[in-house]
Structure formats: C-alpha cells, structure tokens
Amino acid sequence: MANGIFFEAKNLTMRFGGLVAVNNFSLKLNGGELMGLIGPNGAGKTTVFNMITGTLVPTSGKVIWLDEDITGLPPHEITARGIARTFQNVRLFVDMTVQENVMVSFHHKIKASFWQAMFGLRKYTKEEERIREESMTLLRQVGLAHLAGEKAGALAYGQQRRLEIARALATSPKLLLLDEPAAGMNPQETMELADFVREIRDTFDLTIFLIEHDMKFVMGLCERIKVLDYGNTIAEGTPDEVQNNPEVIKAYLGEPKNAAG
Amino acid sequence: MTTKIFLQQLTNGISLGSLYGLVAIGYTMVYGILRLINFAHGDLLMVASYTAIYGIAMFTLPWYISFPLAIIVTGFVGIMLDKAAYKPLRDAPRISLLISAIGASFLLENLALVVIGGVPKAFPRPEIFAKVVSIHGVRIQVLTIYTPIITILLLFGLLFIVYRTKAGKAMRAASMDFETTRLMGIDLDRIIAFTFLLGSTMAGAGGIMWALKYPQVNPFMGVIPGLKAFIAAVLGGIGNIVGAVIGGFLLGLAEILLVAFMPEAAQYRDAFAFVILILVLLFRPTGIMGEPIVDKT
Amino acid sequence: MTKERRNLLLNIASIISVYIILWFFQKYGTEYQIRILNNMAVFITLAVSYNLVNGICGQLHLGPNAFITIGAYTAALLTMSPAEKQMSFIIKPLIWPFSVIQAPFPVSLIAAGIAATIFAFLISFPVFRVRGDYLAIVTLGFGEVIRVLCNALQSVTNGPLGLKGLKPYTTIWWSWSIAIFTVIVIQKLINSSWGRAMKAIRENEIAAQAMGINPFKHLMMAFLISAFFSGVAGGLLAHLITTISPTLFTFFLTFNLLIIIVVGGLGSTTGAVIGAMLFAWGGEALRVVESPMDIGPVHIPGIPGMRMVLFSVILMLVIIFARRGITGRNEFSWDWLFSKLSGK
Numbered sequence: 069m070a071n072g073i074f075f076e077a078k079n080l081t082m083r084f085g086g087l088v089a090v091n092n093f094s095l096k097l098n099g100g101e102l103m104g105l106i107g108p109n110g111a112g113k114t115t116v117f118n119m120i121t122g123t124l125v126p127t128s129g130k131v132i133w134l135d136e137d138i139t140g141l142p143p144h145e146i147t148a149r150g151i152a153r154t155f156q157n158v159r160l161f162v163d164m165t166v167q168e169n170v171m172v173s174f175h176h177k178i179k180a181s182f183w184q185a186m187f188g189l190r191k192y193t194k195e196e197e198r199i200r201e202e203s204m205t206l207l208r209q210v211g212l213a214h215l216a217g218e219k220a221g222a223l224a225y226g227q228q229r230r231l232e233i234a235r236a237l238a239t240s241p242k243l244l245l246l247d248e249p250a251a252g253m254n255p256q257e258t259m260e261l262a263d264f265v266r267e268i269r270d271t272f273d274l275t276i277f278l279i280e281h282d283m284k285f286v287m288g289l290c291e292r293i294k295v296l297d298y299g300n301t302i303a304e305g306t307p308d309e310v311q312n313n314p315e316v317i318k319a320y321l322g323e324p325k326n327a328a329g
Numbered sequence: 330m331t332t333k334i335f336l337q338q339l340t341n342g343i344s345l346g347s348l349y350g351l352v353a354i355g356y357t358m359v360y361g362i363l364r365l366i367n368f369a370h371g372d373l374l375m376v377a378s379y380t381a382i383y384g385i386a387m388f389t390l391p392w393y394i395s396f397p398l399a400i401i402v403t404g405f406v407g408i409m410l411d412k413a414a415y416k417p418l419r420d421a422p423r424i425s426l427l428i429s430a431i432g433a434s435f436l437l438e439n440l441a442l443v444v445i446g447g448v449p450k451a452f453p454r455p456e457i458f459a460k461v462v463s464i465h466g467v468r469i470q471v472l473t474i475y476t477p478i479i480t481i482l483l484l485f486g487l488l489f490i491v492y493r494t495k496a497g498k499a500m501r502a503a504s505m506d507f508e509t510t511r512l513m514g515i516d517l518d519r520i521i522a523f524t525f526l527l528g529s530t531m532a533g534a535g536g537i538m539w540a541l542k543y544p545q546v547n548p549f550m551g552v553i554p555g556l557k558a559f560i561a562a563v564l565g566g567i568g569n570i571v572g573a574v575i576g577g578f579l580l581g582l583a584e585i586l587l588v589a590f591m592p593e594a595a596q597y598r599d600a601f602a603f604v605i606l607i608l609v610l611l612f613r614p615t616g617i618m619g620e621p622i623v624d625k626t
Numbered sequence: 627m628t629k630e631r632r633n634l635l636l637n638i639a640s641i642i643s644v645y646i647i648l649w650f651f652q653k654y655g656t657e658y659q660i661r662i663l664n665n666m667a668v669f670i671t672l673a674v675s676y677n678l679v680n681g682i683c684g685q686l687h688l689g690p691n692a693f694i695t696i697g698a699y700t701a702a703l704l705t706m707s708p709a710e711k712q713m714s715f716i717i718k719p720l721i722w723p724f725s726v727i728q729a730p731f732p733v734s735l736i737a738a739g740i741a742a743t744i745f746a747f748l749i750s751f752p753v754f755r756v757r758g759d760y761l762a763i764v765t766l767g768f769g770e771v772i773r774v775l776c777n778a779l780q781s782v783t784n785g786p787l788g789l790k791g792l793k794p795y796t797t798i799w800w801s802w803s804i805a806i807f808t809v810i811v812i813q814k815l816i817n818s819s820w821g822r823a824m825k826a827i828r829e830n831e832i833a834a835q836a837m838g839i840n841p842f843k844h845l846m847m848a849f850l851i852s853a854f855f856s857g858v859a860g861g862l863l864a865h866l867i868t869t870i871s872p873t874l875f876t877f878f879l880t881f882n883l884l885i886i887i888v889v890g891g892l893g894s895t896t897g898a899v900i901g902a903m904l905f906a907w908g909g910e911a912l913r914v915v916e917s918p919m920d921i922g923p924v925h926i927p928g929i930p931g932m933r934m935v936l937f938s939v940i941l942m943l944v945i946i947f948a949r950r951g952i953t954g955r956n957e958f959s960w961d962w963l964f965s966k967l968s969g970k
Contacts, residue, residue, distance in 0.1 A: 121836060123836075143832075143835040143836050155836075160833070161826045161833065163825075163955065168825075172823060172826045172837050172839065173837045175819045175820075176840075182818070185815060186815045187811070187814065192818065366759045366763060413942075417947075418945070423758055424684065427759060427762055431688075431884065431941075433938075435881055436935060436938035443930075560763075600775070603764075607764060610755065610760060611752055614760075
C-alpha cells in the first residue's frame with residue numbers, strides 16, 4: 069500500500085428528501101492515524117459513519133478503501149474488507165453471552181461450510197474450537213474475560229461499551245469507527261477509555277476514526293480533528309488549530325456544555 | 330363485453346372496494362399508532378353481522394335501530410380487544426403482540442362457532458337495500474350505490490374527528506412519537522382505546538354492509554375480507570386513512586375487473602390480492618400515499 | 627471419562643431407550659396410542675424446524691403450511707401407482723410426468739423435502755425483503771396462494787377432491803427416526819457459528835450486519851432448512867392420514883405450530899419438542915370436549931370449535947402472562963441435569 073490510497077471519502081453528500089444531512093464531506097486517512105469528528109447535535113456525524121459503513125448509500129460522492137471503490141456496498145461486505153464500527157446507542161446481542169457476542173464477529177471469516185457444521189464434522193469443530201479460544205484471548209485483552217459467560221444485557225453500561233469495541237475488533241478490522249464511545253461515561257471512565265483506545269490502536273495496528281461530543285476527550289486523544297456543522301465541514305486540523313478556529317467557536321457558542329467539556 | 334356489463338362490473342368493483350376501504354381504515358389507524366397488524370380486525374365484521382341479526386331476530390328491533398346498535402357494539406368489542414389482548418403487551422417485543430393478535434382472532438372465530446354454530450345464518454335484508462334500479466338500462470342494486478356513498482360520508486366524518494378535534498390531534502401525535510406524547514401529559518391508553526373505537530366502528534359499518542351484500546353470515550366470514558382490507562391498507566400506504574380508502578377502491582376494482590375480463594381466473598381471485606401485496610412491498614413498500622420511512626441508526 | 631464422551635454416550639443411550647419404548651408400544655400399545663405417537667413425531671419435526679425460523683432467527687413466518695402442503699402432495703403423487711392415479715383423477719387427468727412415475731416411500735419423502743425447499747428458495751426473495759408484521763403477512767399470503775393453487779390446479783392436485791387411498795407407510799419407526807434426525811441436525815446447526823449468526827440477526831440485525839453477517843443469506847438458509855424438514859414431515863403426514871385435500875393445510879395448521887413453539891418456549895428446540903408432545907397428546911385428549919357426551923340422563927351434544935377456543939385462550943395466556951413459555955430460550959443438556967442433581 070506504498071503509494072495507494074488507504075482511506076478516502078470524496079465529496080460525500082446525503083440528502084433525505086429536501087434535507088441535506090451531510091454536504092460534500094471529504095476526508096483522507098493515513099494508516100495508524102487517530103482522527104476525530106466533532107460537531108453539535110444533528111451536525112450529521114453519524115450520517116457520515118453510516119455512509120462509510122454502507123448503512124446508508126450516499127446521494128453522491130465516493131468512498132475509497134485500499135484503492136477500491138466501496139461506495140454502496142452492503143455493510144457486511146464493508147466489514148469483511150476491514151472496516152468495523154460501534155454504535156452511538158449500544159447495540160449488543162443482549163440475550164447472548166459476552167463470549168458469543170464476540171464469537172459472532174468471527175463468523176464471516178469461517179472456512180468450513182454449514183453442512184460440516186450440521187453434521188458436526190471435524191473440519192468445522194476444529195474451527196469452532198479456534199474461534200472459542202481466540203474470542204477468549206480478545207476478551208482477556210479488553211479485560212472482560214471474567215464475564216465471558218454472562219448475558220451481554222446484564223453487564224454494566226461501561227462494560228457494554230467495552231464489549232461493543234471488543235466485538236468490532238473481533239472482525240479483524242484495519243479501520244475502526246467509534247460512534248461516541250464516551251457517551252454516558254463519568255470523567256474517570258472517560259480517561260480510562262482514552263487510554264484504552266490508544267492501547268488497542270497499538271496492539272491491533274489500527275487506524276481509528278471517532279465521533280465524540282466530549283471535547284476534552286477528543287482534544288486529548290486525537291491527532292487530527294474535523295468539525296461538522298449543519299452537514300458542512302467548517303474546520304480541520306490539529307486539536308490546537310481547531311480549538312482556536314473562530315468558526316468552530318461560533319458553532320459551539322450555542323452549546324456551552326460541550327465547549328466546557 | 331358490452332358497455333352495459335362493463336358499467337355493471339365497474340359499480341360492483343367500486344362497491345366492493347369501498348367495503349375493503351372501510352375495513353382498511355381500522356387496520357391503518359391501529360397500525361399507525363401501535364405498529365401492529367390487528368389480526369382480529371377482520372373478525373369484527375362477523376361480530377357486527379351477528380349482533381345485527383340477533384338485534385332483529387331476538388329483540389325484534391327494526392333494522393334502523395339494530396344496525397347502528399350493532400356498529401356501536403362492535404366499536405366496544407374493539408376496545409375490549411385492545412384491553413384484553415394488546416394492552417398487557419405494550420412494552421413486549423413486537424412478535425409477542427402479533428402472536429396475541431393471531432390468538433385473539435382465532436378466539437373470536439371459534440367462540441362464535443361454539444356459541445352460535447357453524448351453520449351459516451341468513452342476514453335479513455331490509456326492502457330498501459334490496460331494490461334494483463335501472464339506469465339507462467344498467468341494472469344496479471341500490472345497495473351497490475349506497476355502499477360507496479356511505480363509505481365516503483363515514484370517511485369525511487372520521488377525517489373531521491382526526492384533524493379537527495382534540496382527541497384526533499392527540500391520536501396523530503401518538504402515531505408520530507409515543508414517548509413525546511406521553512411526556513406531553515396525554516393519556517396514551519385512552520387515545521389507543523379511542524383509536525380502536527373509531528377503527529372498529531368503521532369495521533362494524535363495513536360488516537353490516539358486507540352482510541347485506543353477501544347475506545350468509547358464518548363465524549369465519551371476516552377472515553378473507555380482513556386480509557384483503559389489510560392489503561388495501563398497505564396498497565394505500567399504511568398509516569394513511571385516505572390512502573386506506575383509495576387502496577380499498579383500487580383492490581376492489583382490480584379484483585372485479587380481473588374476474589370480468591378473465592372469467593377463468595375467478596378461482597385464483599383470493600390469491601390475486603396477495604400477489605398485489607407482494608408487488609407493492611417489492612416496488613413501493615410505502616404504498617400510494619405513504620411517506621418514506623427514514624431509518625434511524 | 628471426559629464430559630464430551632459422557633454426554634455422547636448418554637445421548638446414544640437416550641436414543642436407544644426411545645426405540646425401546648417405541649418397540650414396547652408397537653407390541654402392546656393400542657391403535658390410539660400408536661396414532662398419538664405418530665402425531666408426536668410429526669409435530670416434533672414440524673415444530674423444531676418451524677422454531678428455527680421463528681425462534682432462532684426471530685422472524686414471524688406464518689407459511690409453514692405451504693411447505694407441508696407441497697411435501698404432502700409431492701410424496702403422495704410419487705407413492706401412488708400410475709393406475710391408482712388414473713382412477714383418482716376423474717375431473718382432469720394428471721399431467722406427465724406424475725402420471726407415469728412411481729417411487730418408493732423413502733425416495734418420495736426426500737423428493738417432498740426438496741420440492742418444499744425449491745418453493746422456499748423462490749419465495750425467499752420477496753419474503754426477506756421485508757421484516758416484522760409485513761413478513762408475517764407475506765408468508766401467510768404464500769400459504770393462501772398454495773391453498774388456492776391446490777384447489778385450482780386440478781391436473782396436479784385433483785382439486786378439492788384431494789388424493790385418497792394412500793398407503794399407510796408412515797410407521798412409528800419412520801416418523802420417530804425422522805424426528806430424531808431433525809432434532810439432532812437442527813440442534814447442531816443452532817449451536818454452530820451459523821446458529822449464532824442467526825441469533826445475532828434476531829437480537830439486532832443492524833449490529834449483526836455490521837459484524838460481517840449477511841442477513842439475507844442466513845435467513846434464507848434457515849428458511850430453506852426449515853422448509854426441507856417441513857416438506858418431509860408433510861410427506862409423513864400424507865401417508866399417516868392416507869387422504870389429503872386442500873382443507874387439511876390451511877392457516878389453521880400454522881396456528882397449531884405457533885401454539886406449540888410459543889407454549890414450549892420460542893427459541894428453544896427443547897421447548898419445541900415438549901410443546902409438540904403436549905400438543906399431540908392434549909389435542910387428542912381434548913377431543914372429548916367436542917364429542918357428544920351422556921352424563922346420566924343428560925345428553926350434551928358435541929361442541930365443534932371448543933378445542934380451538936381452549937387453544938387460543940392458552941396461547942394468549944402464555945404470551946401475555948408467561949411469555950417465555952415452558953423452557954424460555956434454555957435448552958436441555960446433560961451438564962445442566964447433572965448440576966441440578968448434584969444440587970449445585
């Protein structure tokens with residue numbers, strides 16, 4: 069991937085009827101980067117994620133991933149190509165165990181056929197064993213191994229968020245999209261989360277693109293930040309540059325809570 | 330086919346379609362507010378018809394008292410249906426609600442079978458509905474003319490309630506957003522009961538007219554019209570009252586004309602509506618008048 | 627002895643004991659008991675495969691009667707001899723090639739499964755374009771379409787007259803062997819990675835898709851497997867009651883299956899099996915309420931529909947007050963039994 073494009077979003081636009089949710093969104097990511105996307109409520113941040121991951125097909129524009137045009141591919145194919153995500157409102161498989169939640173993410177990489185599974189053949193059972201082990205390893209890495217047998221719905225909120233990240237990691241992504249990972253967390257938890265995000269980036273050799281409301285969290289964590297307002301990109305740069313950008317200050321004036329962090 | 334026969338079939342289609350429309354209103358209103366296919370809704374046709382029969386036969390009421398009374402009774406049966414089968418499941422998964430609806434439908438049908446018996450009962454037909462008039466040589470039963478007129482009148486009455494009264498506004502609010510409506514201090518359960526009352530009343534009126542048209546009343550008479558009315562509601566755009574009536578008209582017309590033009594297709598008539606349903610869901614899932622649904626992630 | 631080994635031996639032992647019980651009934655049981663045993667096995671096959679779509683994938687599919695119909699007619703048309711078929715089809719002659727071929731019972735059962743699977747494949751494209759209530763009504767619609775076709779396509783189905791005089795090939799050996807096979811295979815699938823994927827779709831389809839699972843592919847897989855076994859069960863049913871006609875396979879049949887899996891515990895194979903056995907036994911036992919009775923000098927005439935009233939009430943009571951049914955989503959396992967026995 070020496071000269072190729074790692075990730076690029078080109079002029080993504082999303083219209084719902086007459087409403088323009090995102091207008092001309094462009095973004096280039098380099099491998100290993102930690103990029104943030106901020107903006108007031110309703111600025112279109114999640115819509116950007118949905119366009120990248122295939123949940124929404126952009127009205128116009130392109131998404132390039134590892135030199136391939138992936139615009140309009142269904143979400144599961146985009147995941148298979150190495151882009152994983154979490155959700156703003158946690159979407160776990162609540163009635164399945166913590167370990168099963170993670171094991172689901174291994175499914176798309178499985179090599180045996182379902183015939184072999186239905187008749188319990190060796191080729192499949194070996195693979196199942198491997199998935200079981202690897203999922204435990206992953207749970208250990210994120211510190212949830214002791215809860216492996218619990219129902220996901222029974223976990224504390226912070227643990228659920230962590231499990232969502234673990235589940236996304238289990239799909240073996242190269243790019244990880246985190247949608248407001250710190251939502252609903254107290255300052256202590258938020259700090260731990262920032263460390264955790266840095267840690268997984270290094271261990272799993274990831275590029276991370278995240279949406280966040282909590283300014284302090286983003287400023288402390290991300291290397292580059294993009295600011296959206298009413299669907300338009302109003303600023304991009306290092307945390308320092310963004311913080312002092314008059315446009316950004318103006319956009320956030322109406323929301324002192326966020327400006328304060 | 331001569332113009333005469335064609336006109337006759339056309340009026341038949343409009344009349345049948347307006348019945349589908351009346352029943353479809355109930356489906357669409359309940360779906361709009363609870364996102365539930367009220368499977369038992371079609372059976373309200375049966376409830377109305379039997380009530381009317383008993384009003385006339387047992388209590389020797391004149392038809393002009395027995396019919397409206399039957400319609401009112403059906404409205405209250407609708408409310409009871411909600412109280413018994415759906416209200417306890419407001420916070421349950423949707424699949425449970427639907428299973429309860431199917432159970433309620435079978436219960437109504439078989440309860441009627443047990444109490445009244447499976448032998449079809451003849452529906453009394455007052456003279457004024459049975460008359461046949463001849464317009465330019467086209468012979469039409471007056472009922473065929475009354476049905477669409479009554480449907481349109483009921484539709485306007487209903488639209489007045491939904492758009493001009495306080496209860497109607499609360500109903501529309503509830504169909505947009507449950508939580509917000511609750512926060513606004515509106516008693517949701519009462520609004521839902523009111524919705525069932527209105528929808529079931531329309532089904533009651535539809536049931537009486539259905540029985541006048543096909544005067545053989547049996548416990549399962551509501552099943553097929555119910556399914557078709559639901560399809561009419563989807564065709565018109567589920568959640569939309571005017572759409573339901575338009576969908577009903579279209580489905581009725583299409584069915585009658587299909588049989589008129591291709592008599593050999595008559596035996597496929599009951600399958601035809603489902604084919605329409607599948608086509609609508611494939612190519613225009615929001616129906617004719619429906620708004621596109623924006624999926625929130 | 628490892629746990630896996632122990633469980634395997636116990637499984638084999640239980641299957642053998644089932645056959646011993648069957649042998650016992652075959653030798654000493656009444657015709658009535660044999661009929662109930664056959665019904666149990668057929669309903670187990672039907673309920674376990676129905677549960678795969680409704681309970682595991684969480685899609686309210688209301689058209690298993692279509693699969694059963696197709697299976698029943700396919701199998702019946704294959705086991706009848708050309709001469710018998712010529713005698714039965716009096717209104718319109720049976721079309722070629724059905725008019726000339728005849729196959730042994732096992733072959734006809736497999737053909738029944740395959741025919742139902744092909745039909746399921748064709749309808750899965752429109753069916754899984756929609757979800758929830760719409761999926762319910764579309765599948766119900768296909769059930770109705772099949773019923774209408776059964777009446778209308780007289781040169782294939784003999785119309786409303788149906789097919790009569792089928793050989794009673796369905797013995798308890800056939801019906802129970804197929805039921806056991808179905809339970810084992812479907813249970814293996816549910817416990818595999820594919821089963822997990824299906825449950826993930828049930829729990830949260832958007833998240834499942836974001837984790838790399840293709841919902842359409844997996845729903846279709848469950849649907850086809852379910853159709854196959856329902857088709858086979860349809861073939862069994864045809865050769866159990868020996869007379870089939872379109873009135874046998876209405877939405878009513880689907881409703882019965884729905885009661886079975888809801889009362890048993892939606893999403894649990896164990897529940898489906900328990901539900902099916904209760905239903906087969908209870909359904910027969912409750913015939914009492916519909917038959918005329920003489921209590922002393924008082925004659926109570928039979929009340930048709932009473933059973934269905936009871937069933938509907940049971941369904942609604944379970945769904946409203948005990949939504950999890952008998953087993954919830956839990957499955958029976960030896961590990962569970964031993965931990966119970968040892969009081970842990």
